Structure formats: C-alpha cells, structure tokens
Amino acid sequence: MQLNHYLNFEGETEAAFIFYQSVFGGEFSILTRYGDLPSEDGVVYSEQQKSWVLHVSLPINEFTVLMGSDVHEQFCSPHPLGLNKGNNHYISINLEDETEARRLFNQLSAGGHIEMQLQKTFWGALYGAFTDQFGIKWMVNCQLDLEP
Structure with missing residues (x-):
C-alpha cells in the first residue's frame, strides 16, 4: 500500500x-x-x-x-461544503488488492460522506472517494488486472 x-x-x-x-x-x-x-x-x-x-x-x-x-x-461529486482552499486535499491510498481496497473504503467511510462509490473506472482501476466522519478526505485507488 x-x-x-x-x-x-x-x-x-x-x-x-x-x-x-x-x-x-x-x-x-x-x-x-x-x-x-x-x-x-x-x-x-x-x-x-x-x-x-x-x-x-x-x-x-x-x-x-x-x-x-x-x-x-x-465529473466529481461536489464536496458538501464546496471546494475551498483548505478542504482541497485528499489522502490517496493506492494498492493492488481489491479485497483490501473494499475493506479500507468501507471501514474508513463509515459515518462519513461518500463522494464517489467504489467502482470500476475508465483508467482500469477500482476507485472511490469520501470524507470520513472526522472531515478527512480520502481516495482509494486499486489498479485492476487488465489481462483478459
């Protein structure tokens, strides 16, 4: 990770x-x-x-x-408070294990505000974004196996 x-x-x-x-x-x-x-x-x-x-x-x-x-x-769901200097920063978690990506997304987002559900994207990843219950903004990005 x-x-x-x-x-x-x-x-x-x-x-x-x-x-x-x-x-x-x-x-x-x-x-x-x-x-x-x-x-x-x-x-x-x-x-x-x-x-x-x-x-x-x-x-x-x-x-x-x-x-x-x-x-x-x-393209991006708006932050409930709007994008302002000061709330325009995310911690981005990048990993290769889909199960771990889902676990981290679900646990960290509990009680928070989901901006984008964890889902497959055009760039070949599982991706989601949220603000946790303490106001910290997170992104979870898991590169998926692109082989057929």
Missing part, C-alpha cells in the same frame, strides 16, 4: 504543479487533461475546461508521489 497526497484545484493545477516541480524537481509521470477524456453523454466541458488537468503525478522520491487535478462539477 502507498499513501500519497492528492490536491484539488479549480483551474490552477497546472500552475501549482509547475511550482511544485520547481521546488522538488523531477518530471511528471502522468499529465492528462479533461480534453483527453473519452466523450460521455451529458458531460460538457468549456474550451477552457478541456485544458484543465484531469490528473497529474509528480514523483517526489521512491516512496511519495504528489498528485492533483482540477475539479469539474460534472
């Missing part, structure tokens, strides 16, 4: 991560934009939002990856 920090912004992710890269060094291992997403019914992005960052990963060292994205209201 790996615990990482995941930051959310509204249109500032690229600027923030260029800054973090200047401080920590390194190269982005992933940088995708909303415009790269497969088109889905009902999901509409402005031209500006198509350039927003869907996901970026900046490895800090062999144990830590700083990740982030711009939050889009049609």
